Structures are given as C-alpha cells and as structure tokens.
Amino acid sequence: MKILVLGGDGYLGWPTAMYLSARGHEVGVVDNFAKRRWEMELNVEPLLPIHTLHDRVAAWHEVTGRPIDLVVGDLRNYGVVREAVARFGPEAVVHYGEQPSAPYSMMDHNRAIFSQTNNIVGTLNLLWVLREVAPDCHLVKLGTMGEYGTPNIDIEEGFIEIEHNGRRDVLPYPKQPGSFYHLSKVHDSHNILFACRTWKLRSTDLNQGVVYGIETDQTDIDPRLATSFHYDEVFGTALNRFCVQAVAGIPLTVYGRGGQTRGFLNIRDTLRCVELSILNPPAAGEYRVFNQFTETFTVLELAQLVHKQAAALGIEAKVEHLDNPRLEAEAHYYNPHHQKLVDLGLEPHLLSNVLIDSMLTRIREHAGRVKPDIILPHVRWARDVGGHASEFAPQSR
Numbered sequence: 001m002k003i004l005v006l007g008g009d010g011y012l013g014w015p016t017a018m019y020l021s022a023r024g025h026e027v028g029v030v031d032n033f034a035k036r037r038w039e040m041e042l043n044v045e046p047l048l049p050i051h052t053l054h055d056r057v058a059a060w061h062e063v064t065g066r067p068i069d070l071v072v073g074d075l076r077n078y079g080v081v082r083e084a085v086a087r088f089g090p091e092a093v094v095h096y097g098e099q100p101s102a103p104y105s106m107m108d109h110n111r112a113i114f115s116q117t118n119n120i121v122g123t124l125n126l127l128w129v130l131r132e133v134a135p136d137c138h139l140v141k142l143g144t145m146g147e148y149g150t151p152n153i154d155i156e157e158g159f160i161e162i163e164h165n166g167r168r169d170v171l172p173y174p175k176q177p178g179s180f181y182h183l184s185k186v187h188d189s190h191n192i193l194f195a196c197r198t199w200k201l202r203s204t205d206l207n208q209g210v211v212y213g214i215e216t217d218q219t220d221i222d223p224r225l226a227t228s229f230h231y232d233e234v235f236g237t238a239l240n241r242f243c244v245q246a247v248a249g250i251p252l253t254v255y256g257r258g259g260q261t262r263g264f265l266n267i268r269d270t271l272r273c274v275e276l277s278i279l280n281p282p283a284a285g286e287y288r289v290f291n292q293f294t295e296t297f298t299v300l301e302l303a304q305l306v307h308k309q310a311a312a313l314g315i316e317a318k319v320e321h322l323d324n325p326r327l328e329a330e331a332h333y334y335n336p337h338h339q340k341l342v343d344l345g346l347e348p349h350l351l352s353n354v355l356i357d358s359m360l361t362r363i364r365e366h367a368g369r370v371k372p373d374i375i376l377p378h379v380r381w382a383r384d385v386g387g388h389a390s391e392f393a394p395q396s397r
C-alpha cells in the first residue's frame with residue numbers, strides 16, 4: 001500500500017515509517033523539522049544522537065534496500081500538503097505532524113496560540129486536500145486519550161449512547177481535555193468528524209495513551225536509525241522520564257500524589273495499531289475512534305516499578321512527590337474501554353520487568369548525555385497568586 005507519514009521525523013513518525021516500509025509498503029514522509037527547532041528554542045535534546053532525516057532515510061535505504069520518499073514542508077501551507085498528496089498518491093495518510101506536548105502548549109500565550117494554530121490548521125489543510133485530490137484515502141489521525149479527561153464514568157471508544165428526556169442517541173463522547181495541546185486534538189476530532197460526514201472522507205482517530213520505549217525492531221538495526229527519545233520536562237513523557245531519572249541518579253519526579261491514572265502503551269504497539277488501522281479501513285464517510293493503549297497505571301505505580309527494577313540493577317532510585325505543576329485530578333475513577341484494536345488482532349507488549357530493565361540498560365549506555373538541568377518541571381498550569389497568568393521564561397531556568 002502507498003502510505004504517507006506526516007511528522008516522519010518524530011519520536012513515533014520515524015519508527016512508523018520504517019516499520020511500514022519493512023512490512024512491504026511504499027512509504028513517504030513529510031516533515032518541517034519543527035521539533036528540532038523547539039529543541040533548540042528550549043535548549044533540550046533527545047537522549048540518543050539523532051541523525052538528520054535525510055541521513056536516516058539514506059541509512060534505511062542502505063541497510064534494507066528499501067526507499068522512503070521524503071518531502072520537507074509545513075502542513076500549514078496548503079500548497080505543500082496538496083503537492084505532497086497529489087504527487088505521492090497515498091491510499092492512507094498517517095498524521096503525526098503536530099505539536100505533541102501539553103507543557104509546551106501551557107508555557108505562555110504565544111505557545112498556546114502556536115500549538116492550536118499549528119495543529120488545527122495543518123489538519124484542516126489536510127482535510128481539504130483529501131477532499132480535493134484523494135477523497136478515497138484513509139486518514140489515520142493521531143489523537144489522544146487526553147481528549148476525554150478523567151470523567152467519573154466509563155470512557156467509551158469515541159461515542160456514547162445517551163438517553164435524555166425519554167429519547168436515545170449515539171453521540172460523540174464528552175471531551176474534558178487538560179491542556180491547550182489536548183484541546184487542539186479535540187478540535188481536530190470535530191473537524192475530521194464533520195469532514196467525513198460532509199464530504200464522505202474516511203478516517204480513524206487514534207486516541208492514543210502515553211507511549212513509552214526507546215527501541216523497535218527497525219531502530220535496532222543500526223544506530224543511525226534511532227528515534228528521538230526525550231526525557232526533558234516538556235517533551236519527555238512519564239515512564240521515559242522516570243527511567244532516565246533513575247539512571248542519572250535524580251529522584252523520580254512524581255507530580256503530586258501520583259494517583260493520576262493514564263493509559264500506556266509500548267512504542268512497538270503504536271506501530272502495530274497504526275498498521276492494523278490501515279489494513280482494516282473504514283467505509284467512505286465513516287469516522288471511527290479507537291482508544292489506543294494497552295494497560296493503565298497510576299503515575300506512582302510506574303515510579304515504583306522503575307524503582308524496583310532499578311534496584312535489581314544496583315541503582316537506588318528515590319521517588320519524590322513534587323508540587324503538581326499541572327491542574328489535574330490526582331485520585332480519580334478511570335475505566336476507558338480499548339477493545340477495538342484487540343478485535344483487529346493487536347497482541348500487546350505489556351510492561352514487564354524485562355522491558356523496564358532493557359530500557360534502563362539502553363539508557364545507561366548514553367548516561368553521559370543526560371542534562372540534569374532540563375528535568376525538573378517549571379511550566380505551571382495555574383495562574384500565579386495575585387491574578388497574573390504565569391509566563392514561562394526558558395532562559396530563567
């Protein structure tokens with residue numbers, strides 16, 4: 001199949017492109033290297049050295065004999081998106097090409113505006129392009145479990161049957177996201193649903209949980225194929241950060257009480273879920289939602305798992321409860337359904353001691369690259385006491 005991966009330079013986009021190429025698909029990637037600019041802006045960098053996308057595509061070709069098509073361009077530019085889709089002629093587009101960090105979107109006014117315009121305009125351009133030049137193409141969109149928030153009822157996969165004043169209907173599940181980033185995904189979801197209904201496009205909205213992991217079968221082939229694994233406060237996610245903190249001898253940064261429960265999945269399962277979605281496309285006009293995670297943990301449980309496994313490697317990892325920089329429930333009901341991808345054949349790689357062990361071991365090989373000063377959280381959700389919105393100044397770290 002011909003598959004275009006938007007955001008093909010990122011933590012998930014690059015491994016997805018390689019995985020789909022290895023599975024025999026014809027793959028193209030589009031990226032504008034925005035993430036690399038944000039890294040420079042905040043003075044952070046991925047744990048492993050990351051080659052340019054051009055070099056990674058060349059290395060992939062060298063070691064596998066398989067080409068990956070590469071387009072450098074910004075999804076906010078309609079002409080760029082139109083040209084990329086018209087020239088490549090994809091049967092499926094996998095859309096990772098967005099600003100992915102909640103803390104980034106909460107830093108200040110400019111970054112909130114940027115996160116939403118970048119994400120929403122890019123997706124809206126893509127929808128119009130699909131309408132114009134590829135109406136049968138399947139849009140596989142990366143959304144987030146954070147679109148739902150943490151309601152006190154079970155979370156369904158995208159839609160809920162409601163009875164109200166004696167009448168029944170199946171409606172989009174209520175959304176209560178917790179950051180301007182998560183809100184951008186909600187707005188995307190509404191736009192995609194509308195486009196499917198109005199123009200008979202087809203789309204799978206993957207409401208993904210928090211991804212962890214540093215390697216896949218393809219990144220393991222050659223160090224030049226590594227993916228950009230972040231551990232800093234802005235782009236790093238919980239488990240990845242805890243593993244790096246353990247190796248670096250920094251207390252694990254549990255925000256607040258640590259009772260926040262989230263859905264998690266291994267990076268290898270992200271790739272498989274995307275593939276399963278592509279191989280089982282929705283009908284024309286259909287907008288469907290899959291909750292894409294394999295198991296739930298509280299943040300504290302994750303820290304304790306890392307603590308235990310680090311001890312087995314002779315590392316004493318302390319767990320520290322920091323003042324929570326975010327506004328979120330720290331103890332809550334959480335029961336999201338996640339059956340649809342399992343029904344399509346997903347066999348999860350569940351979090352095990354072996355897996356945490358292999359992450360810690362891999363991180364240890366690069367321990368010398370860890371920058372301790374980019375770990376503690378500075379981005380705060382709440383307004384300062386006194387009523388002024390807090391502005392984050394990266395240079396004042």
Ligand code: USQ
Nearest residue numbers: 100101102144145146208209210237238253254255260299
């Ligand atoms: N947390 C800590 N300590 C840390 C980092 C995070 O306690 O050092 C807590 C947070 O307060 C939060 C939970 O861990 O309760 C998850 O935070 P995270 O930074 O790992 O993930 P999040 O901000 O939710 O965003 C990440 C990805 C985003 C994706 C989302 C899926 O950055 O792209 O959409 O996970 S989900 O969380 O299901 O919405």
